[in-house]
Amino acid sequence: MHRFLVSLFFLSTTTLAQHARTGTNNTREPFAHTFSIVARDEKTGDLAVGVQSHWFSVGTTVSWGEAGVGVVATQSFVNKSFGLRGLALLKKGKTAQQALDELLRTDEGRDVRQVAIADARGNVAVHTGKKCIDFAGHRKGKNYSVQANMMLTSKVPDAMAAAFEKNAGLPLPERVLSALNAAQGAGGDVRGRQSAVLLVVKGKATGAPWDENHVVDLRVDDADQPLRELERLLRTHRAYEHMNNGDLAIEKNDMKRAMQEYGAAMKQFPQNLEMQYWTAIALANTRQVPKAAGMLRAIYAKDANWRELTRRLPKVGLLTVSDADLKTLLQ
Template identity: 80%
Template structure:
């Protein structure tokens, strides 16, 4: 029995001539790295039939670059690649260094986009068919183990065609185009979009998370990623509304909360803060009508309203306050 076990272990190694370490994960997939020509922001997007691909393939740092490392993954390429860019190497120079001493280079697929607009990509000769890439002036798309050989061209065409969209939405269109022409031969499971600022402001807590969305396990990961991205955009309006409240600009707060509510009209929190902004801009009857509908669905929001005057988030008279809570 022991001999049979040993035989079953060694056959795959010989078959693939795989010099990579056994602990390195598989991430046969399609991805895109890109730089936004208008803003300089950097993005990486991925879909794969592999659990939690966003923890393996996609890497990025504001003012530095983005990396996608896939096929037989060498995860160190993410961190090491970004460090090489920080040390002043171009995307191509960084890629050359990463591959120079990598015994598994022929089963690797790696793409890098740097903050200066340089792009580099490598597809090893032993990546599983269909495997390939296409490099544009500000992006690279790459795929391996695809159902058809149409994926790179479809991704590139979609990315270029949607130049008017924000970079995250362009990346999503590119990923969707890959799936439409067959995608991963094994199916689909997880996806990610990461967008970082092209120029660092010294605040990595903001710069590195312009968009940071992951779907770890879903039978329709791109559909779920689309929903998350739309939700992210709605909550950008919510955040802008909160900032306006901090500055006591209730008119702007109402506009921002209202914009979010239009995107997700059934979201009670978006409805609620729109109503509070209305109350703070002296449209109390309209606010009260909205709040009645909210309270009917979840009475906890009434208790929330009672707590707001104490901290200055609801500035109305006692009579108006009674209209809002009753």
């Protein structure tokens, strides 16, 4: 009798898991046992999803977001349709909880799902199925939810929540990373770690999705230390934000602002030749040719192709110096 009951339980659980992996369109869905956070920044309205998992390319599965709409994290025995369907429900005016209720109502695999939604109005909803693999759980706070399954310890959600609340003064991307690092510090995934993602979208749509939708969109698909790599990518992203701001300042002929932005970028990554190069070009365009020439000589010594680029810039108006100064810059 005991063997019969054990076998019956195994078969029912296996059948549920197999059904859950089939999804809503009879397509195989991936596992993504993991920890994640969905959050909204009260000051900016921006929305974020952060994830780490021992699963390849978790960012293609768990994290979903749209500017002015919301963010979704769908994990455990993943129903990927929850991402786009959840966002579509939010666009129709549903709250995060109403959207989540609708997704789960139509899903026979709800007991093995874990999903969280944050909408642009500040509402948050989360579900952890009763058959998610231990340790599994979630914590919901103001403007955020943290959720985890298949964790080494039961402390992960509390650690994530505490870190997110403690670091309220940080920008949203860095704040989300603090929660992910706290999860790993509390034990993380029982299997280890492999990939991570950080997605941030604007809280308000402006009608220009090419500018607004992905404020930050960073993925680490396969790494020994995915969170460490994600942090490096975020620092690089911040540096290139300064570079982009410098370029915009040049377009407006605001050379002082351009130099400030380029300088901030170089300070973060002093060995990056691209950042050094455009700073030198900005110096040359502000009649600081000797200083620019010194920087360029050091760059050419490391990679002569930058000298060839310098030759090409006057033709398109990106380098506005005399022929004599150009000769100096090419030495």
